[in-house]
Amino acid sequence: MNIAILSGITRSAGGVFYAVSSLCKALVKQDVGVLVIGWGGTEFQEDLEAWGKVSVSSYKASGPLKSSLAVRHLLKTSAVDMVHQHGIWLDDQWAALQWQKQTGRPVIISPHGMLDPWAVRNSAWKKKLVGWLFANESLRKAACIHALCQSEAEAVRTYGLKNPVAVIPNGVVLPDFDHSTFNFQRPTRRRRLLFLGRIHPKKGLKELIEAWSLVQGAWRNDWELIIAGWDDGGHLDGLKTQASSLRLHWSVEELASDFCSRPSTLYFLGPKFGEEKDALLRSVDAFILPSFSEGLPMSLLEAWSYGLPVVMTPQCNIPLGFEQGAAVRIDPETESIAEGLRQFFSLPDDEQKAMGLRGRRMVEEQFTWEKIAEDMCSVYKWVLGGGSPPACVRFD
Incomplete structure (x- = not known):
């Protein structure tokens, strides 16, 4: 099972950077093939250490949507079974949608709170435009939406999406003291x-x-x-x-x-x-x-x-x-x-x-990453045709 992860790959992505890098390291320990693809900022070399043994490919992006043809090339040549998109409203979400149409392979999307009603209202006209261009179609076509909590699952439904929703929280790396x-x-x-x-x-x-x-x-x-x-x-x-x-x-x-x-x-x-x-x-x-x-x-x-x-x-x-x-x-x-x-x-x-x-x-x-990686693996296997949906997936 080989997964491409689309995400911010430096500290400029905020909490998403820490969450996704920790998840990917835990997935590698579960013997999942992980390729992270993301645009690299000025902190890329310094932050690369945070990814450990995870394979990371960076690309240069420009403009408010972090647009790039390179992300499309990297996806096209990746030979992965599935894409897991972290965050929405940017060009890499569009690239994932295009890859999905070209290959017929599934995409999972983790909005990371970006479908919360307050977040949707913030810069609303920009998000309506991006939604019209690609984001709404991308969300509708996702094989599964990953919500971090029940409240986010409700926000997914409030936005009008009917996809299966997997509720799996973020985790934390425990400090090395008792x-x-x-x-x-x-x-x-x-x-x-x-x-x-x-x-x-x-x-x-x-x-x-x-x-x-x-x-x-x-x-x-x-x-x-x-x-x-x-x-x-x-x-x-x-x-x-x-x-x-x-x-x-x-x-x-x-x-x-x-x-x-x-x-x-x-x-x-x-x-x-x-x-x-x-x-x-x-x-x-x-x-x-x-x-x-x-x-x-x-x-x-x-x-x-x-x-x-x-x-x-x-x-x-x-x-x-x-x-x-x-x-x-x-x-x-x-x-x-x-x-x-x-x-x-x-x-x-x-x-x-x-x-x-x-x-x-x-x-x-x-909230340990080992447990969260196990739950995420069960969702990956199910999306790729591996039997009944896991308990964390809801359809209502």
Whole structure:
């Protein structure tokens, strides 16, 4: 069984890059032949290491759709049994549709939250045009749509698609330490609340900063808010301007190790990858994701894997986090975020620690890449004619 994976292959693809590279490495261990095809940016050589032993072919692309004839040539000469398309609205989805028509072989599509109603409304006219050109036909002709959660499966149906839907979550690579022995003592510095991800309006960062300005008194004096990630479309400058207008002390310096050595309680640290990201996650005390729209965010799974308690919205699409007592619920609105922060900060230290450890156990039990690769393999075999549909596939 040989599969071509179409996906962003560098960190510029955000969480999709980490999810797909981890899935592909797990599939190779399942003896699946994997060829990854994607456009390479300036980070390609640096990020190639993340793919391990997976075969990766890069091509140059241009324009807002990342258009290229090279992706079509690579598909034509690949001799694979099936294409698994990750992400939609770009030219590689069109190339996969053309390959499907030419060969009669199946395509599976993973939208990664891009069919969520909020996401569809964002830049709606552009998506209507791309939908008319190729995206809607591609989605209708897919042998199966891969949804990361039940909410995304419902979004697939809301969009009007009647394809079989396989519900398989993202996974996480567990850090190499046992967090059950973690010593959750109050540090000699301010405690740290982290957002780590793409700096984009859908992440609710504008609302988070406004909420931070409302959390007055001892709580904000005891905590720092850290916003780390890569700027998508110039959104970061607006956040800095907003913080200044709210008279928040903010900084782009690295974090201090001692208590209250600086007036800042808000930090913009820029993108963090590899060892820097690992060090940051090990140095913070809690994680927040106030998003308006997500597929199934890798950043939350990673936060739980480090034993961090989480503050998140239902739109993050991991209701299990609430059910397991690993997260505080907020809505992507200023007042709700502020109230959620007050609620979380008022929890005893032991309860904050217990929240994080419940999250760690949750990802250990349900979100490992080995299990997810097994489920994905069962879908591949079924699509290629291997008997009855697996239990993760729904038709309603």
